[in-house]
Amino acid sequence: MSIPSRTAPAAVAAGAAPRAAPAAPPHAVRLERLSKDYAPPGATAAPVLEQIDLTVPPGGFTCVIGASGCGKSTLLHLIAGLTEPSGGTVEVAGGHAALMFQEAALFPWLSAGRNVELALRLRGLRGRTERRAEAERLLALVRLDGAHGRPVHELSGGMRQRVALARALAQQSSVLLMDEPFAALDAITRDVLHEELVRLWQQTGCAVVFVTHNVREAVRLGREVVLLSSRPGRVAGRWSVPVPQPRRIEDAEVACLAAEITDHLREEISRHGRA
Amino acid sequence: MAAPDTGLVEAGLDALESRPRPGRGRPARLRDRLLPPLLGLALVLAVWQLVWAAGVEPDWVLPGPAEVAQSLVHAAGQGEVWPSVGQSVLRGVLGFAVSVGVGTVLGLLVGRLRPLRLAVGPVLAGLQNLPSVAWVPPAVMFFGVTPAALYSVVLLGAIPSIALGLVSGLDQVPPLFLLVGRNLGARRLASVRHVLLPAALAGYVAGLKQGWAFAWRSLMAAEIIAVSPALGAGLGRLLKQAQDTGDMRLAFCAIGLILVVGIVVNLLVFAPLERRVLRARGLAAPGR
Incomplete structure (x- = not known):
């Protein structure tokens, strides 16, 4: 049995040829x-x-x-x-x-849009206005325009999963x-x-x-x-x-x-x- | 029949299934919130007045509401009341603030480190059950009748509640949230800041509220027992003074003031804080 390992092909390629665009x-x-x-x-x-x-x-x-x-x-x-x-x-x-669960697992202390923004922030996207704009764009992508400020508990199950989908897309995996x-x-x-x-x-x-x-x-x-x-x-x-x-x-x-x-x-x- | 566009079906589902925001006027909410407690207070005063009027006990044992109010005005005129209130509130707030700092760090450590939890958890739970009055004699023996004695009793009363509130808040954080946080890329500190602490906030606030109650209680107990001119004024001392001079009216005044401070702090600080935290999480009924 081989030794357990996790490797990222892109990262390996970058290591072999520094800063070259990975194939x-x-x-x-x-x-x-x-x-x-x-x-x-x-x-x-x-x-x-x-x-x-x-x-x-x-x-x-x-x-x-x-x-x-x-x-x-x-x-x-x-x-x-x-x-x-x-x-x-x-x-x-x-x-x-990026991983999505059966429950939307959105953070209930954040609004729909803030949940997406947190993913952007943890991804390393700097600038509040950039994050806000990107979150709006991702919400629109799942057809939740205008839902940015809505509390998560007000949303239906289907809407929550779409916010979770927007959050997953925010990770750009x-x-x-x-x-x-x-x-x-x-x-x-x-x-x-x-x-x-x-x-x-x-x-x-x-x-x-x-x-x-x-x-x-x-x-x-x-x-x-x-x-x-x-x-x-x-x-x-x-x-x-x-x-x-x-x-x-x-x-x-x-x-x-x-x-x-x-x-x-x-x-x-x-x-x-x-x- | 042409099938409607997906986006349209989706918009329909969204409209049908999401909960609309409750819209209620502010005056109605304020009235709903203020009226019941005021009625309750009026009822208590009415019963008190009736019992007093029936003459069950002589006035010096059971004074009526009006007499107590008169006594309060009199005592205030002599400049005894406000310094007592001010001094006690200052001590309570100071002791509570220090307790919050210590209790929060302690709660985080006990909540997250298993060995520490096994060692310290039961002690904290035990301390919470110990009436804090019990600390007054050793505190006085250790520090003398000084502010340090009062504060140590306050701290010993409040810290366990605050720490345990945070621990129970941390215990209630769904493991799924931590998984989501990790998948989103939250490492150690970011995970604590963005996931763990906000998720534990409801339990933490409950602990803070109880911590304040314990701090205030402990302070009163300490002020009643540890009396010295060096300590200056205080509500507990006012109560002790009433006992020494056999002044039942003053005793009722002091108790009333102790109650009022507790209620006002709760109404101004903890009730709004708790409401905000719960409502932001969809845990409180809209009217609350």
């Missing part, structure tokens, strides 16, 4: 033989993720699905660098990935990680946000890794769908989605592929029933 990396995210267990040092524990190989191209859209216990959230935390791998490597273009971001929303709102996400993905050109337990959602959004098995999480199947965007969740091709993937998911889950 566009051939991938946005690359995971090789990635494993994770939560054993304390010296002890052993059942791995959460085992030998994951996954590559997301620049501007790609990969949906990761799986039942409970497949380590979907752990996978995103590993890519985001919030936890260290037990084995294998994680490479992220630019060295940083080339990779956007989403952990079941629409799971808590009602069907209509989710539908609209699917359209918005695809629009912004096409507009910004960032790569998206989208985790969900909803197979239809995965096929509706992704260019590629990856199925993870549970305990330990391993890659149990990959599908590329040949349907062009714009798609709708009701489209026959979407439903058809979703049915096929669901069969595999059910098979995966039932293995645990037999054991």
Whole structure:
């Protein structure tokens, strides 16, 4: 097993040829033989993720699905660098990935716009007026013009997730990680946000890794769908989605592929029933 | 039928599902806030007046409201009241300010450092349960009847509340916020400043409020017990003086003034602070 490491291709390139413009990396995210267990040092524990190989191209859209216990959230935390791998490597273009959660997780003591401004400030954007203008622009991008001063608790669930999306975009990462971001929303709102996400993905050109337990959602959004098995999480199947965007969740091709993937998911889950 | 544009559907959802700002006139709010406490006060005075008028106890044991008011005016005329109030409030504010400084640092350390928490946490909780009057005798033995004795009692009363308020505020910070902060790029100090402290503010303010109550109480206890001409005026001393001269009216005056100071500080400082903090987080009902 290789030594755990996190490397940023862009940073490595810059180190080899100082200040030269880094060549566009051939991938946005690359995971090789990635494993994770939560054993304390010296002890052993059942791995959460085992030998994951996954590559997301620049501007790609990969949906990761799986039942409970497949380590979907752990996978995103590993890519985001919030936890260290037990084995294998994680490479992220630019060295940083923005992460969105199921709850919008906006800071309730800041207004919608201030939440976005905080991300800009922590990114290192100086100047209050610049931050303010940039926050307004990002809010307009998620169609929340004029929501800058509104308290977060006044906003609906869908609006909060859009503010969270604006905040994630404020980080200017080339990779956007989403952990079941629409799971808590009602069907209509989710539908609209699917359209918005695809629009912004096409507009910004960032790569998206989208985790969900909803197979239809995965096929509706992704260019590629990856199925993870549970305990330990391993890659149990990959599908590329040949349907062009714009798609709708009701489209026959979407439903058809979703049915096929669901069969595999059910098979995966039932293995645990037999054991 | 042509499907409406996504942006239009979205705007419709936003309008239907977000909570509008509550719009209520300021006079109505002020009236709603002032009227109930004034009615409550009037009720207390009315019952007091009735009991006094029924003559249950002689006047020198239970004076009526009017007599107490007269006594207050008389005492004020002799120049006893205002220096007492001023001196006590000054001591209370000074002692509280120092307690805030010490309690905040202590709370941050205990809240964030596990070994310190295991060692000091139970002691702090114990100190909070200890009536601060208990500190008066040792403080007097240690410092003599000096301002230092008074302040040490105030500090010992207020610091545990403030520190523990901050600790409980820090405990209630959702781990998700810390994760978000890290993903946004907040490292150590930036994380404390932009995530941890604002997230813990509600608990901290509750601790400050309780800390002030404890500081004021402790000060009164200390002033009643540790009396010396060297210490000068004070509300506690006024109360002690009333006891020594058997002046029940003056005693009622002093108690009334102690209450008023507590209530006024709460109304002017802590209630607005708490309301602001809670409202900014969407935790308080609009009317509060």
